Amino acid sequence: MWQLGLRIVERLQKAGYIAYFAGGCVRDRLLGHQSHDIDIATTATPEEVQRLFPQATGLHGKVFGVVRVPFGEWSFEVATFRRDVGSRDGRHPDHVVFVPPAEDAYRRDFTINALFYDPISDQVIDYVGGQRDLAEKTIRAVGDPNQRFAEDKLRLLRAVRFAANLGFRIEPGTWNALRIQAATIHQVSVERIREELDRIxxxxxxxxxxxxxxxSDLLLHILPEVSALHGVEQPKEFHPEGDVFLHTRLLLEQLHSAPLPLAWAALLHDIGKPLTKRVDRNGRIRFFEHEVVGARMAHAILSRLRQPNQLIEAVVAMVVNHMAFKDAKQMRPSTLKRLLARSTFSMELELHRIDCLASHGDLSIYEFLRTKLEELPASDISPPRLVTGHDFIALGVAPGPLLGSLLETIREAQLNGQIQTREEALAFASRLVATPPATPHRTNNPRKPL
Structure with a gap:
C-alpha cells in the first residue's frame, strides 16, 4: 500500500503539484505503527487530480476538495489543501477554500494528526509542533481547542480515543475545552459515536x-446507564474491590484489543444492578435477576447505538448467561454440554475469568470448565441429533408444541448419555409417544430481546 501511495505522490509532483502523505498515516509511521490507509494532500484541485488519474471515484466529495483514487484492492483519498469555512451542523464545513499546505495544517484537529510527509524526499513537514507532541505523548488541539471542537463535535470522542489507544495525555487547554463542550456530542450522528466507542x-x-x-462527562451524555454504576455498593464478601463502576472498570483493565462483543459484554454485564439492588432485613445486598434486567438494558443500549443484530445478540447472550457459570460444577451433563456448545462460549468463559479476577479472584470454576472443554470432544459436546421431527410425525405426533417438547426430551437423554444410537432413540421415542411428557413452560430465549 505504501508503494502505491508513493506512486500517486510521485505522479502529482512530476506534474508540478505539491503532494504529501497526510494525517494519521504520518503519525503512525513516526510511532512505528502500521497504517490501514494512506491519505494524500496536494495543491492539485479535484479536477486536476482526475485528469492525472481517470479512475478517480467519489467525485461527490469534490465540493470539499476530496476524490478517491483506486489502485487494485486499495483506495487512496486525495484531498486538495483546504481551509474549512463555517460549520452549522457542528460536524461538516459549510464550504471550503483551497489554501497553501501550512494553512491546511492549521485547520486539522490535533497536532499529531496535522503532520505531512514527503515520501519522495523522506521529509516530515511539521507546521504545528506535532513531532514534539508525539515525543511528549500529548494530545493537543491545533490552535484554539474551543474552535476546533465547535467545528466538529466528533473530535470530542476522537481526543479520548487517541489518548486511550496511544497511551497519551490530553493537554490541559484541550481537556478543558472538551469538558465544556461534552454535552454537545449529540450533534454527532449515532453511527459515528458508535464507531468511536467501538474503537475505544x-x-x-x-x-x-x-x-x-x-x-469528561461524555459518558454521562452517551451512556448514562454506565455512568449510573457509580456508587452502587456490592456485598464485600463477593466484591471487595468496591462499587459496580469500579468492578466494571477492573474488567476492562484486563482487556487489550479484545473482540468487540466481549468488550461490550464486559462493559454491560452488570448494567442491571442499579435497578435490581435490594437490601434485606439483615443488611445484605442482593441483585436478584440483574442479569435478566441487564440483558434487556444491553439490548436497548446497543439498539440505540444501531449496532448490528449479530453483535447485539452475542452481547445480550453473554449478559443474560454470565451468572450461570457459578452453578457449572453442579450441572447435569446435558446442561453443561449445552453451556459448552453455545456459540459465544469462548467469550463467555473469558468474561467469567475477568469477572472473577475483578472481584473475589476465585478461578476454580474457570479451570473446571477449561478442563471439561479439553476432556470432551466436540462430538460429545454437540453430537448430531439422533431423531428428527419427521420421526415423531411418522409415529403419529402432529406438528406443534408437543412435538418440540418430545424432541427436547430425546436431546436431553442423548446429552446425558442415556441413549447413544438412533435405534435406542427411536425406541425411546416410541415410549414417549405412548406416555408423552407435559409441554414445558417456555422461557424467553436469551438470544432475543428480553
Missing part, C-alpha cells in the same frame, strides 16, 4: 478510555 472498547486500553469518558 476494542482498543489496547479500554479502561483508560472509560476513565476519560467518565471524567
Amino acid at each position: 472498547w476494542s482498543g489496547p486500553a479500554p479502561a483508560r478510555g472509560l476513565d476519560l469518558l467518565d471524567q
Whole structure:
C-alpha cells in the first residue's frame, strides 16, 4: 500500500503539484505503527487530480476538495489543501477554500494528526509542533481547542480515543475545552459515536478510555446507564474491590484489543444492578435477576447505538448467561454440554475469568470448565441429533408444541448419555409417544430481546 501511495505522490509532483502523505498515516509511521490507509494532500484541485488519474471515484466529495483514487484492492483519498469555512451542523464545513499546505495544517484537529510527509524526499513537514507532541505523548488541539471542537463535535470522542489507544495525555487547554463542550456530542450522528466507542472498547486500553469518558462527562451524555454504576455498593464478601463502576472498570483493565462483543459484554454485564439492588432485613445486598434486567438494558443500549443484530445478540447472550457459570460444577451433563456448545462460549468463559479476577479472584470454576472443554470432544459436546421431527410425525405426533417438547426430551437423554444410537432413540421415542411428557413452560430465549 505504501508503494502505491508513493506512486500517486510521485505522479502529482512530476506534474508540478505539491503532494504529501497526510494525517494519521504520518503519525503512525513516526510511532512505528502500521497504517490501514494512506491519505494524500496536494495543491492539485479535484479536477486536476482526475485528469492525472481517470479512475478517480467519489467525485461527490469534490465540493470539499476530496476524490478517491483506486489502485487494485486499495483506495487512496486525495484531498486538495483546504481551509474549512463555517460549520452549522457542528460536524461538516459549510464550504471550503483551497489554501497553501501550512494553512491546511492549521485547520486539522490535533497536532499529531496535522503532520505531512514527503515520501519522495523522506521529509516530515511539521507546521504545528506535532513531532514534539508525539515525543511528549500529548494530545493537543491545533490552535484554539474551543474552535476546533465547535467545528466538529466528533473530535470530542476522537481526543479520548487517541489518548486511550496511544497511551497519551490530553493537554490541559484541550481537556478543558472538551469538558465544556461534552454535552454537545449529540450533534454527532449515532453511527459515528458508535464507531468511536467501538474503537475505544476494542482498543489496547479500554479502561483508560472509560476513565476519560467518565471524567469528561461524555459518558454521562452517551451512556448514562454506565455512568449510573457509580456508587452502587456490592456485598464485600463477593466484591471487595468496591462499587459496580469500579468492578466494571477492573474488567476492562484486563482487556487489550479484545473482540468487540466481549468488550461490550464486559462493559454491560452488570448494567442491571442499579435497578435490581435490594437490601434485606439483615443488611445484605442482593441483585436478584440483574442479569435478566441487564440483558434487556444491553439490548436497548446497543439498539440505540444501531449496532448490528449479530453483535447485539452475542452481547445480550453473554449478559443474560454470565451468572450461570457459578452453578457449572453442579450441572447435569446435558446442561453443561449445552453451556459448552453455545456459540459465544469462548467469550463467555473469558468474561467469567475477568469477572472473577475483578472481584473475589476465585478461578476454580474457570479451570473446571477449561478442563471439561479439553476432556470432551466436540462430538460429545454437540453430537448430531439422533431423531428428527419427521420421526415423531411418522409415529403419529402432529406438528406443534408437543412435538418440540418430545424432541427436547430425546436431546436431553442423548446429552446425558442415556441413549447413544438412533435405534435406542427411536425406541425411546416410541415410549414417549405412548406416555408423552407435559409441554414445558417456555422461557424467553436469551438470544432475543428480553
